Amino acid sequence: MADKRLRIIVAKPGLDGHDRGAKIIARALRDGGFEVIYTGLHQTPEMIAEAAVQEDADAVGLSVLSGAHMTLFPEVLRQLKQRGAGDVVVFGGGIIPDDDAVKLRERGVKQIFTPGASTEDIVKWVRENVPPRQ
């Protein structure tokens, strides 16, 4: 059990198609030893929460560059709770102003990474902050 690899969903909620960051993060997490499922673009919060439950994920990483993060991040959290998966760690990144990042953390997003964050830091953060789900 101790060796169980963490399962992470990397997801692109909303309509924007900027998937460069999401794909790089997905690859870096995979190289970092995690099991990664990339959802592809244009996912609804329901689709993401459903995928997290179906795939028995330990964490969900969201990437939003359209400015809709204040709507989409909390909705993913809500949809996860609704499915009894409120303990799945949600983190994310994108074009997110600092004060929005503060508000999102208050609402339950565990961490927000903004442009310039290194993949090494993100991999390290996941290793230290995502416990395997019971």
Added chain:
Amino acid sequence: MGTKNKWLDSTYKQASERPVRFSTVSDMELDPLYTSADLDADAEERIGYPGEYPYTRGVYGSMYRGRLWTMRQFAGFGLAEDTNRRFHFLLSQGQDGLSTAFDMPTLMGYDADHERAVGEVGREGVSVSSIHDMMRLFDKIPLDKVTTSMTVNCSASILLAMYLVVAEKNGVPREKIGGTIQNDMLKEYIAQKEWICPPRPALRIVTDMIEFCAREAPRWHAVSISGYHIREAGSTAVQELAFTIADGICYVEEAVKRGLDVDDFAPRLSFFWNIHNDFLEEVAKLRAARRMWATIMKERFGAKNPRSLMLRTHAQTAGASLTAQQPLNNVVRVAIQALAGVMGGVQSLHTNSMDETLALPTEQAVMVALRTQQIIAEETGVTNTIDPMGGSYAVEALTDRMEHEAFDYIRRIDEIGGMIKAVETGYPQREIAEAAFHYQRQLEKDVKVVVGVNKYSVPEEIPIDTLRIDPAIEEKQVQRVRKLKRDRDSAAHKNALARVAAACRSGENLMEPICDAVRAEATVGEISDIFRTEFGVYTDPGWL
């Protein structure tokens, strides 16, 4: 090569060299020095003269001595009236042309009241759901005098129809409107990822628009073949060059298959390049692009009209090169990129604002970006002489090399069976993802440096003002769309949509039926739904 090699083996070898990788931002390794020995034997002919085949030195005979480039700042946010105010401001500040940014729902073919639009209305661009929004957007703008660029792709046919109908209501006939609609669907599947239906029907709609504009709106550019997004997605400069030209080849092939004469539409094909940080590489890329296009149009497609051979282009400084850290530094990056664009001979230019990694730009940031272009045009003196980098051994050698490498990619795409096939199998998508990952690793290993990010970083960031979009505008726009849907003539609306559906099936050119639907107050979402029903929906294969 005798002399250069001798110098390399003696003088250079004895000189010191910093322990860094001497390569472009695309990781193309460079020689310490270029000389006449690096140029091809027919270099003089290949370089040529401005305004003459193969147009390496510029498409026009007098270039900026005749006319400066068009300073065209991309703008759009909130409700149509908000963006209309920004348009009037930009025109009052000396900008010559308009460039419209639409919000994500409009770009993806959803109305503001659609459930998928929640949180996205007016955020990343202006929300346009109906002809009424379009009329507010261009209120008191003289459409026969100003040229307009519209950055929209999978819903482009609908937005172009709306623009034509707005012009018509203002007494400006179709043949008088000038401008560009991006409408480059191939690069959507490759890079920007905004789509409704699968590639083949999408290409049919694009070809309908090329055919329609050639016949009805001869001053309108029906496609802007775009490398910009390919580069932003993480490609190298050579990949940007190659995939964009290959996309252009595909559009020409489709239009010729439709029965059009190449010279009837090719003069109205235009391009859109990214201008990244690596100065010499970018100048060389623009010069190589012109020569490649001229050669392809002449030799591959047999074009006769010289205007068919000319690669005329818009360019935008690289959004992905800007940093959230120490954002004022972005002003410098943008200035250098803009200078590369001008040295590369672009016809129109957008300069990014320093705050765009944080949010949409403030009016003050946009002003600095526009002033950057004006300073280059009016103060630096680079406009006095044509193609001032031409004849530089380094630039000419790079131009040649990028052209050769890009042609290698194009040959590979031809072997796959053309760009539609290549896109369907994910070839360019994978190449780009690979390059993006390679660059990210170089950055994290400090092989490549971004000032303020992995070198010269400071613990405290300077806070700058950013533009906030009022969340209340979404509700207002949703109510407007709902009211329209209640109040319009439902029979006329239904008939018009049925005609669009029938044209989808029969193969009739879609543009007139879409114009009728727009007049009957059909919305972006409703017409896109016809495409969804008739042509199917494309979903992201999610390739990593």
